[in-house]
Ligand SMILES: CC(=O)SCCNC(=O)CCNC(=O)[C@H](O)C(C)(C)COP(=O)(O)OP(=O)(O)OC[C@H]1O[C@@H](n2cnc3c(N)ncnc32)[C@H](O)[C@@H]1OP(=O)(O)O
């Protein structure tokens with residue numbers, strides 16, 4: 274018999290308190306829909322009245338199965354709950370649930386609010402009673418609860434009990450400053466239950482300032498709390514909140530949680546977790562964190578030869594779960610840490626059949642290790658590795674030959690008498706018997722200079738004759754430059770991530786003492802990989 278454990282998402286409120294994050298209304302709608310699709314119980318949409326976007330969002334919020342909550346703060350002292358205009362704006366959003374933050378640490382009451390401890394208790398009681406009287410599901414976010422409990426336990430408990438007795442459905446214990454460790458969270462949550470608030474009325478809201486937000490949330494659940502608050506990808510004030518993208522699979526797949534709780538998210542929805550996590554990164558224009566638990570691109574990447582060898586015999590040797598459960602995928606990358614097992618697996622994935630006893634497998638491995646010593650890095654540029662292997666196996670068509678290229682960067686005055694840069698590139702390629710010369714500049718549609726590599730990419734992709742149809746939908750999505758030590762010399766490594774119209778992504782690498790040459794090599798690999806993978810016949 275499983276017990277219900279509720280998930281409360283605050284990506285749209287505490288997540289928006291992340292430095293550099295500002296959601297638009299359509300973005301908030303898209304995130305709310307994704308959360309609803311996952312099966313989250315509560316979606317906190319923001320603080321109506323605090324800013325125009327949050328107010329607008331509550332008017333535009335989508336219909337959801339999840340319960341929508343508006344966030345705000347308890348009423349100020351010296352006025353009634355009904356006459357507090359900040360609280361009124363929150364209530365007017367018309368959500369079925371309302372979550373109000375209130376002080377529970379005596380120091381904050383006297384220092385930040387400048388009121389008496391009794392006035393604060395009355396503010397909590399009156400505000401919660403006002404929510405309940407308006408027919409809302411009332412949540413009380415007990416701000417600084419753990420620090421408050423350590424400083425003055427009777428007062429912190431009085432605040433929590435005041436909210437509970439006034440009718441709060443949930444009293445959410447907040448580790449606002451994020452400094453409380455899991456053991457303390459466990460013991461203090463237990464103490465709250467013993468003081469008279471049942472666990473199925475207690476929520477936990479942690480911050481990640483010690484890197485323990487997820488562990489702290491689990492500790493509170495172990496102690497009896499039955500609501501967990503968090504955000505997608507751990508967004509949130511300062512170091513972020515408990516990451517629901519880590520918590521959800523842990524609660525659903527790991528003991529003792531798997532057998533004990535129903536968290537509202539089912540196994541089918543769990544397979545969308547990686548997609549939802551990346552959708553948020555896409556909205557934020559962030560590169561997904563590769564090492565993110567469960568959903569990161571490296572979460573199931575087996576780089577070391579010993580690992581890859583065992584993985585190919587049985588994936589459970591080095592995987593704690595099947596990556597498909599969370600919609601992720603296994604990768605066995607090639608690098609200087611790899612052995613023949615990695616190599617054979619990569620070749621199979623590229624559709625290349627090579628006999629196990631073929632001596633060229635050893636030669637490819639040697640070549641990869643030799644090139645990595647020069648500065649190449651193939652574990653993040655699998656498309657370039659594939660081209661190296663194809664060349665050594667005689668499986669790489671000669672699509673075109675670059676005869677020469679040139680790029681210039683000029684500083685000059687524009688018509689407004691401002692100094693601007695302009696990069697121009699010339700590329701000459703030979704396809705079949707014919708030579709083509711393409712010229713391009715780096716100016717984008719609003720007249721900004723996008724740099725010499727952009728100019729080169731445009732020139733190279735401008736006229737590739739019979740291959741043009743195939744490469745027209747290619748797009749450069751990321752460009753990473755590192756100065757690294759190749760052999761004894763410092764060299765530049767450029768990794769380019771490309772994408773095509775089908776959403777396929779691939780990465781290529783170029784290395785040279787010269788950044789333009791390294792970029793050009795990486796660009797060439799990107800085009801050649803697309804041509805070979807699309808099965809284009811050489812001219
Ligand atoms: C722990 C958390 O993360 S809680 C969420 C915090 N989120 C935010 O603050 C984001 C949204 N906030 C805002 O847009 C603004 O702060 C507003 C609109 C709410 C208030 O703006 P302002 O009226 O200009 O006040 P300001 O932000 O300077 O200060 C907050 C006021 O609320 C008071 N206050 C803070 N917490 C509470 C509370 N729980 N109950 C009652 N009053 C409170 C403070 O004492 C301060 O009042 P004072 O100006 O009389 O000293």
Ligand SMILES: CC(=O)C(=O)O
Nearest residue numbers: 374414416417447449
């Ligand atoms: C309410 C909240 O976000 C906090 O106390 O951290």
